[in-house]
Amino acid sequence: MSEQTQSFEVNFDGLVGPTHNYAGLSYGNVASLNNAEAISNPKQAALQGLVKMKAMHDMGLKQGIFAPHARPDINALRRLGFNGTDSQVINKAAKESPVLLRTCYSASAMWTANAATVSPSQDTADKKVHFTSANLNNKFHRSLEPVTTSNLLKAMFNDENTFVHHTHLPDQPFFGDEGAANHTRLCDDHGSKGLEVFVYGASSLNTQITGPTKYPARQTLEASEAVARLHQIPQEQRIFIQQNPDVIDQGVFHNDVIAVGNANVLFCHEQAFLNQADALTRIRQAYVGEKLHIVEVPTHAVGVQDAVTSYLFNSQLVSLADGSMMLVAPEECIKNSKVANYIEFMLSANNPINTVKFFDLRQSMQNGGGPACLRLRVALTQNELGKVNQDTLMSDEKFVLLNAWVEKHYRDQLTDSDLADPQLLTETYTALDELTQILSLGSVYEFQR
Numbered sequence: 001m002s003e004q005t006q007s008f009e010v011n012f013d014g015l016v017g018p019t020h021n022y023a024g025l026s027y028g029n030v031a032s033l034n035n036a037e038a039i040s041n042p043k044q045a046a047l048q049g050l051v052k053m054k055a056m057h058d059m060g061l062k063q064g065i066f067a068p069h070a071r072p073d074i075n076a077l078r079r080l081g082f083n084g085t086d087s088q089v090i091n092k093a094a095k096e097s098p099v100l101l102r103t104c105y106s107a108s109a110m111w112t113a114n115a116a117t118v119s120p121s122q123d124t125a126d127k128k129v130h131f132t133s134a135n136l137n138n139k140f141h142r143s144l145e146p147v148t149t150s151n152l153l154k155a156m157f158n159d160e161n162t163f164v165h166h167t168h169l170p171d172q173p174f175f176g177d178e179g180a181a182n183h184t185r186l187c188d189d190h191g192s193k194g195l196e197v198f199v200y201g202a203s204s205l206n207t208q209i210t211g212p213t214k215y216p217a218r219q220t221l222e223a224s225e226a227v228a229r230l231h232q233i234p235q236e237q238r239i240f241i242q243q244n245p246d247v248i249d250q251g252v253f254h255n256d257v258i259a260v261g262n263a264n265v266l267f268c269h270e271q272a273f274l275n276q277a278d279a280l281t282r283i284r285q286a287y288v289g290e291k292l293h294i295v296e297v298p299t300h301a302v303g304v305q306d307a308v309t310s311y312l313f314n315s316q317l318v319s320l321a322d323g324s325m326m327l328v329a330p331e332e333c334i335k336n337s338k339v340a341n342y343i344e345f346m347l348s349a350n351n352p353i354n355t356v357k358f359f360d361l362r363q364s365m366q367n368g369g370g371p372a373c374l375r376l377r378v379a380l381t382q383n384e385l386g387k388v389n390q391d392t393l394m395s396d397e398k399f400v401l402l403n404a405w406v407e408k409h410y411r412d413q414l415t416d417s418d419l420a421d422p423q424l425l426t427e428t429y430t431a432l433d434e435l436t437q438i439l440s441l442g443s444v445y446e447f448q449r
């Protein structure tokens with residue numbers, strides 16, 4: 001394979017922002033609700049994320065960095081009627097509605113699996129890489145993300161002959177879109193054409209499709225179809241599968257909490273999809289490559305609750321240089337004996353997954369974000385990789401710089417009284433202004449414009 005045709009999957013991890021906090025904002029996400037109002041540790045959270053990024057880089061994988069958003073979202077607070085100077089806005093919100101203040105301080109953009117859906121050039125009719133930012137309209141705090149996400153994506157993938165950026169879908173539950181967390185791509189290798197699998201939780205138009213009854217379905221079929229159209233994916237390279245509504249009701253708020261795909265492997269729980277046997281047959285038949293491996297985990301080995309608490313399926317599955325695959329799992333998987341036993345069994349069974357590496361991502365996990373939530377995958381050819389903003393890629397020097405940046409600007413812990421302190425806004429905006437220079441992003445934030 002020549003250098004120019006070689007392809008890679010690049011993982012762009014969300015750098016945890018300086019205002020990471022636990023506000024209990026995500027109904028349907030059990031960890032978020034369980035940790036509502038716990039004291040957060042933003043510095044530790046950011047450092048934990050950086051350790052994962054550096055480890056991936058050290059393993060020879062391509063690793064990128066996705067900058068945090070500016071928080072508090074002062075304009076959102078103003079739209080909600082808190083007025084005056086920035087300090088007055090914060091003081092008023094802190095007094096009247098600490099929960100709204102926490103919401104506008106949320107660092108939820110760290111979960112970049114929800115930032116956008118990405119289709120590589122091998123799958124698109126115009127042979128460009130397509131991005132659609134997710135509207136994330138199911139949760140107020142997340143609905144604040146798409147505009148800045150688009151600004152960031154354009155600053156990272158800034159070449160219109162190579163990359164296409166679509167505006168997020170209309171801000172309406174009808175088109176509820178949660179990005180790559182409900183999308184995976186199956187292919188013989190990252191450079192070959194793939195089958196794009198879109199997983200939805202409910203339909204806004206088709207009343208025959210029954211969604212969950214307790215917790216919300218965040219992704220609609222109509223959103224998935226619109227993204228597939230925008231990305232110009234040929235009919236034979238796209239498939240739409242319904243997530244099992246019963247597992248959404250048990251806390252599986254995104255498909256990436258119950259299934260993960262990488263190259264020619266789909267690793268999923270037995271109850272991930274509605275009418276699973278049919279769903280897997282459809283996927284097998286639609287697969288455009290030579291050989292697809294489906295590793296299906298039975299309920300008797302790992303229950304849905306084990307999956308939700310350990311985040312086994314929110315592991316990253318990555319292809320290593322020798323052709324084998326590694327599971328990049330959260331440490332919570334070791335603590336659950338059923339899950340730990342299953343991993344051990346899987347590594348020795350006949351499938352391409354040969355190794356596992358565990359990471360301590362507890363700060364993010366406590367808000368329902370595991371290894372796979374923290375990254376946006378972008379499959380790129382060598383040539384396309386050359387067009388990416390190189391300052392957003394991890395290197396030994398960048399790791400040192402970013403650690404120093406976190407140490408300098410982040411607080412160790414955040415409580416309600418920190419959030420009520422207008423000084424936190426100044427600290428955060430100062431930190432982000434400096435970060436845009438480290439990552440050569442330009443003026444991506446509202447406060448810089």
Ligand SMILES: N=C(N)NCCC[C@H](NC(=O)CCC(=O)O)C(=O)O
Pocket residue numbers: 021022023024025026029032033106108111113114139142181254256257367368369370372373374
């Ligand atoms: N599965 C993927 N890909 N992403 C996980 C996102 C977690 C995020 N948690 C939160 O937004 C909690 C914020 C709080 O409660 O403070 C969410 O529910 O949208």
